[in-house]
Amino acid sequence: MQPNDNVRTSYLKFFLIFFLLALLIGFAFWWFQQDEADPPQxxxxxxxxxxxxxxxxxxxxxxxxxxxxxxxxxxxxxxxxxxxxxxxxxxxxxxxxxxxxxxxxxxxxxxxxxxxxxxxxxxxxxxxxxxxxxxxxxxxxxxxxxx
Ligand SMILES: [Cu+2]
The missing domain is CATH 2.60.40.10 (Immunoglobulins)
Structure with a gap:
């Protein structure tokens, strides 16, 4: 195993975590907006x-x-x-x-x-x-x- 591989793996992990967090935050915003939107007819x-x-x-x-x-x-x-x-x-x-x-x-x-x-x-x-x-x-x- 080369030192480069380690660095690559931790970059990948970082991006994966970042991506999941972004997804979660996006979903939270969407959920929140859904909740307060749509006043009744x-x-x-x-x-x-x-x-x-x-x-x-x-x-x-x-x-x-x-x-x-x-x-x-x-x-x-x-x-x-x-x-x-x-x-x-x-x-x-x-x-x-x-x-x-x-x-x-x-x-x-x-x-x-x-x-x-x-x-x-x-x-x-x-x-x-x-x-x-x-x-x-x-x-x-x-x-x-x-x-
Ligand atoms: Cu406006």
């Missing part, structure tokens, strides 16, 4: 004057496309809330790639719809501003956008 929210059921019709949302957002608003007695003003702001978490703001219009009593356009793939925060009976409420949720 429909979210339910309770606020001071009632409840909101918030759905993104085609989910995950598509980047640079119109995505139909729907909210159903009920008061504390469970009756639809008519004639509310709704605005939604989309912004990407921990990024400055630009916000997207749109309004929602009432499509049926207490049911509102509007189109949101995420600008990049990833997780977005949607903040809904609701004006009803001279009160303003803010409700937030997360959503996933893909290409």
């Amino acid at each position: 429909t979210t339910e929210h309770a606020f001071d004057s009632g409840t909101i059921r918030w759905t993104i019709e085609d989910y995950p949302a598509k980047v640079l496309h119109d995505n139909q957002f729907t909210v159903e608003i009920k008061d504390t007695q469970g009756f639809p809330v008519h004639d509310a003003n709704i605005k939604v702001k989309l912004d990407m978490l921990s990024m400055v790639c630009g916000d997207y703001v749109f309004e929602m219009t009432e499509v049926a009593t207490g049911k509102y719809g509007g189109d949101g356009i995420p600008l990049m793939a990833g997780i977005w925060k949607a903040t809904l501003t609701l004006e009803s009976n001279e009160q303003t409420y803010e409700i937030s949720r997360l959503l996933k956008a893909i290409h």
